[in-house]
Amino acid sequence: VITALAGGVGAAKLLRGLVRVHDPAGVTAVVNTGDDLVMHGLHISPDLDTVLYTLGGRNDDERGWGRRGETWTVMEALGALGGEDWFRLGDLDLATHLYRSQRLSQGASLSAVTAELARALGVDVHLVPMSDDPVRTKVTLRDGVEVPFQEYFVRLHHDVAVSSVRFEGADAAAPAPGVLAAVAAAQTVVVCPSNPIVSIGPILAVPGVRAALAARRDRVVAVSPIVAGAALKGPADRLLAELGHESSVRGVAELYAPFAGTLVVDEADGPMAPAVEAAGMRCVVAASVMHSVEDAAVLAQVVTEAALAAR
Amino acid sequence: VITALAGGVGAAKLLRGLVRVHDPAGVTAVVNTGDDLVMHGLHISPDLDTVLYTLGGRNDDERGWGRRGETWTVMEALGALGGEDWFRLGDLDLATHLYRSQRLSQGASLSAVTAELARALGVDVHLVPMSDDPVRTKVTLRDGVEVPFQEYFVRLHHDVAVSSVRFEGADAAAPAPGVLAAVAAAQTVVVCPSNPIVSIGPILAVPGVRAALAARRDRVVAVSPIVAGAALKGPADRLLAELGHESSVRGVAELYAPFAGTLVVDEADGPMAPAVEAAGMRCVVAASVMHSVEDAAVLAQVVTEAALAAR
Numbered sequence: 001v002i003t004a005l006a007g008g009v010g011a012a013k014l015l016r017g018l019v020r021v022h023d024p025a026g027v028t029a030v031v032n033t034g035d036d037l038v039m040h041g042l043h044i045s046p047d048l049d050t051v052l053y054t055l056g057g058r059n060d061d062e063r064g065w066g067r068r069g070e071t072w073t074v075m076e077a078l079g080a081l082g083g084e085d086w087f088r089l090g091d092l093d094l095a096t097h098l099y100r101s102q103r104l105s106q107g108a109s110l111s112a113v114t115a116e117l118a119r120a121l122g123v124d125v126h127l128v129p130m131s132d133d134p135v136r137t138k139v140t141l142r143d144g145v146e147v148p149f150q151e152y153f154v155r156l157h158h159d160v161a162v163s164s165v166r167f168e169g170a171d172a173a174a175p176a177p178g179v180l181a182a183v184a185a186a187q188t189v190v191v192c193p194s195n196p197i198v199s200i201g202p203i204l205a206v207p208g209v210r211a212a213l214a215a216r217r218d219r220v221v222a223v224s225p226i227v228a229g230a231a232l233k234g235p236a237d238r239l240l241a242e243l244g245h246e247s248s249v250r251g252v253a254e255l256y257a258p259f260a261g262t263l264v265v266d267e268a269d270g271p272m273a274p275a276v277e278a279a280g281m282r283c284v285v286a287a288s289v290m291h292s293v294e295d296a297a298v299l300a301q302v303v304t305e306a307a308l309a310a311r
Numbered sequence: 312v313i314t315a316l317a318g319g320v321g322a323a324k325l326l327r328g329l330v331r332v333h334d335p336a337g338v339t340a341v342v343n344t345g346d347d348l349v350m351h352g353l354h355i356s357p358d359l360d361t362v363l364y365t366l367g368g369r370n371d372d373e374r375g376w377g378r379r380g381e382t383w384t385v386m387e388a389l390g391a392l393g394g395e396d397w398f399r400l401g402d403l404d405l406a407t408h409l410y411r412s413q414r415l416s417q418g419a420s421l422s423a424v425t426a427e428l429a430r431a432l433g434v435d436v437h438l439v440p441m442s443d444d445p446v447r448t449k450v451t452l453r454d455g456v457e458v459p460f461q462e463y464f465v466r467l468h469h470d471v472a473v474s475s476v477r478f479e480g481a482d483a484a485a486p487a488p489g490v491l492a493a494v495a496a497a498q499t500v501v502v503c504p505s506n507p508i509v510s511i512g513p514i515l516a517v518p519g520v521r522a523a524l525a526a527r528r529d530r531v532v533a534v535s536p537i538v539a540g541a542a543l544k545g546p547a548d549r550l551l552a553e554l555g556h557e558s559s560v561r562g563v564a565e566l567y568a569p570f571a572g573t574l575v576v577d578e579a580d581g582p583m584a585p586a587v588e589a590a591g592m593r594c595v596v597a598a599s600v601m602h603s604v605e606d607a608a609v610l611a612q613v614v615t616e617a618a619l620a621a622r
């Protein structure tokens with residue numbers, strides 16, 4: 001039984017590897033919903049959808065996000081009307097948002113809707129949002145203006161300096177049903193290679209999650225999203241630096257040490273292993289950049305063995 | 312200056328004729344919003360959209376509703392997810408609903424959004440919803456179950472008997488800005504050939520509208536949507552009969568006489584002219600079935616002259 005904390009693309013890749021080496025029915029993915037948004041009346045859950053599409057074999061590997069074979073008829077027509085089209089929603093992707101919005105409006109929980117979508121897309125991993133309650137990541141820019149996460153991430157192309165991040169609603173949010181149990185029951189808890197601040201951060205901010213992880217600290221294995229000082233994708237490196245952390249595996253280890261026993265770092269960071277251990281985490285060095293599903297399966301095996309070795 | 316009360320397709324056709332014989336800038340269309348619905352999180356205004364698309368030259372004349380060149384990518388993908396797809400929303404049409412939903416969520420009024428959409432689609436008629444407040448047509452079926460209008464109209468293909476109709480929220484609704492003024496200022500008020508019960512009925516149910524019409528009764532010209540006892544489109548004939556009215560131009564005249572001076576009936580109903588007059592309305596006989604824009608322009612001219620003659 002494996003439980004993974006997941007953000008978007010990096011997490012989806014590792015999950016695809018995990019289900020190669022483990023029975024998917026024994027894998028639970030707890031997914032960040034801090035960057036969910038309501039736009040055009042639609043409830044959009046970007047990280048859940050990335051994991052859904054990837055595990056369901058519907059993702060567009062080349063573009064790196066969204067669905068394969070996507071078309072953009074609605075967005076083009078919306079643009080022609082003068083509508084807001086900076087957050088690109090493909091036609092196939094929109095169907096997911098329509099489905100989710102309709103079911104939520106009927107009173108279904110986000111967990112229930114996610115389970116329905118997973119079934120429809122043939123995803124047999126147990127996929128759960130971190131919470132059924134709204135938690136919204138808010139980013140304060142250097143000029144003091146606070147914006148919702150997607151304004152920062154998509155509209156501003158995360159090309160602006162950040163002075164702080166908070167997770168609105170987190171204090172009042174409950175973990176989704178099964179989240180704490182999945183952590184408590186797991187032989188291995190995997191912290192996927194996702195942005196520590198804005199992907200893993202919101203999950204940790206849900207009351208009870210951090211303590212549940214800390215209670216199983218020996219079994220918690222994190223994969224560093226920082227390789228040779230840089231993020232493979234997205235603004236994790238800059239965010240770490242801007243918020244006073246080191247953009248390195250040491251910086252990641254300092255954030256994760258309180259609740260995770262082991263950090264898997266890329267071979268490029270082998271020389272940093274002592275620094276990771278000085279920060280309080282066991283360090284496992286492995287090829288961590290996933291160019292293919294095969295790479296992901298190898299990394300999944302490394303993570304699994306690291307957890308066994310740690311006990 | 313002409314003000315028209317409008318439902319969907321029949322109204323849109325006549326409006327297209329009216330703007331052939333009058334300056335569009337002098338035409339105000341007050342459109343039914345009783346059959347608006349929120350679905351998949353989207354605010355859908357079917358009658359407003361029919362008028363928008365028709366006057367904007369975007370309508371699909373062959374299908375009889377929706378946009379020309381429409382595609383169905385989102386609906387097909389939604390169906391594949393197991394979502395509710397009985398209310399068919401084309402990709403181009405969806406762009407309108409996304410636009411409207413986003414602007415409403417930002418606090419814009421339905422009037423303001425409608426004006427924006429009209430501008431974007433090149434519609435120069437002054438197009439206003441009957442109210443910015445929600446009014447929802449509810450239909451009680453013979454078995455006693457009450458359903459929202461679109462469940463009756465689309466999902467059940469209006470193929471079930473109706474025992475009553477009400478307009479939820481109408482009592483508390485205010486006419487949209489400019490509606491009463493447009494009626495008061497009009498040289499001619501046209502009641503378009505729309506369903507008297509569920510298209511014109513909701514407009515009349517908005518407080519103040521019926522009285523404003525009655526005060527200008529001589530200038531109000533209605534076009535009968537019933538021709539030779541039958542509706543050209545939709546369930547108007549059956550609804551009239553089921554709710555205790557005659558499905559004929561006499562039945563229409565009995566409903567409209569309190570606030571409209573003149574009824575235009577089709578040549579097929581020439582023999583019914585005395586019955587219309589007995590019901591208290593002047594009767595004008597003309598070719599009222601609009602097969603083309605040219606037909607619509609001729610009918611528009613008839614309506615205009617009828618109003619002049621009535622004064």
